[in-house]
Amino acid sequence: MSGRTSDAGRKASMSDVAVLAGVSVMTVSNAINRPQVVSEATREKVHAAMRELRYRNNLVARSLRLAQPRQIGYALPAHDPTGNQYMDTFLHDLAAACQAADRNLTLITEQDTEALMTACEDLYYGQSVAGFILSNLPSGDQRPVGLHERGIPFAAYGRSGPAFASLWSWAECDAAMGIEMAVDHVAERGHRELAFAGADPSSVTMALRETAYRESCARLGLSGSTADGRIVHCPSDLATGVRITGELLDSSEPPTAIICMSDLLAAGAIIALQARGLVPGRDVAVTGYDDTPLTSFGTVGITSIQQAPAAIAAELVRLVIGRPSVPEHVLLPPTLAVRSSTDPAA
Secondary structure: OOOOOOOOOOOHHHHHHHHHOOOOOOOOEHHHOOOHHHOHHHHHHHHHHHHHOOOOHHOOOOOHHHHOOOEEEEEEEOOOOOHHHHHHHHHHHHHHHHHOOEEEEEEEEOHHHHHHHHHHHHHHHHOOOOEEOOOOOOOOOHHHHHHOOOOOOOOEEEOOOOOHHHHOEEEEEOOHHHHHHHHHHHHHHHOEEEEEEEEOOOOOOOHHHHHHHHHHHHOOOOHHHHHHOOOOOOOOOOHHHHHHHHHHHHOOOOOEEEEEHHHHHHHHHHHHHHOOOOOEEEOOEEEEEOHHHHOOOOOOOOEEEEOOOOHHHHHHHHHHHHHHOOOOEEEEEEHHHHHHEOOOOO
């Protein structure tokens, strides 16, 4: 065999082609998929390297790409040491959605953005994966930008900076609507002094939740509920829920309802209330988010916003397989599961 390989027995990757041609992986990708943006001399170097490495047999010409691989890649989010029951459920639902579409789910563990881009290029242009799904997108996340620039199909769970103007498809539950439902719910039960725990401006979706809380309070005339100290930026774990609730109750004007950004925070709030002899629902209302199994654990049921992860997973799989010519931005409506943590007669 006259062609070189990067290592004995291993098929050459796009990175190998880039090294041999003396160009970037992005340039190799462009030479294959968008040759008009690459100079003729560079294209020739890339194709010469492909021929020498026999990479052209692993790549697919555009006509071959019509037959999609049966795998869909999912970039696993970073490990959460506090646990994330909702994302565990979503991963199961995503696997089920892939199976329903006659696809299999491939998990990708790389956390470094460049390492992830390389892995995605190898899998996609090596015809192992039809496309990818991203989740847990912080503001300014470069992963969707990188995949879009490389011409790799994907869909995002959640919007990033450009939101409805983004050049890629995404799907998520309507975060603003969920918070509006929670605020309206406790206000209908007579609460005028609210607090918001778990705000996180680093995430576009979480920032939308805070904005929705502020706007809902303004709409209802609850000016004290957005005063200093009533909107708490904090992690969303159980211990923080206990601590934050204690601090809110010890403030000069304690709230009578706490809107929490996770069920873990809400469970911590319940623990703090009970430790003081207060009755959740009757004395202080508490709502959570995601409707995880925690909401039905113990003697107090936690009112929580349901996101419908199975429906979100199905939309993401559809977007990856269908590859719409115009990006689709899918907002699914949430629901509110009402339990005793907001029941004034509890």
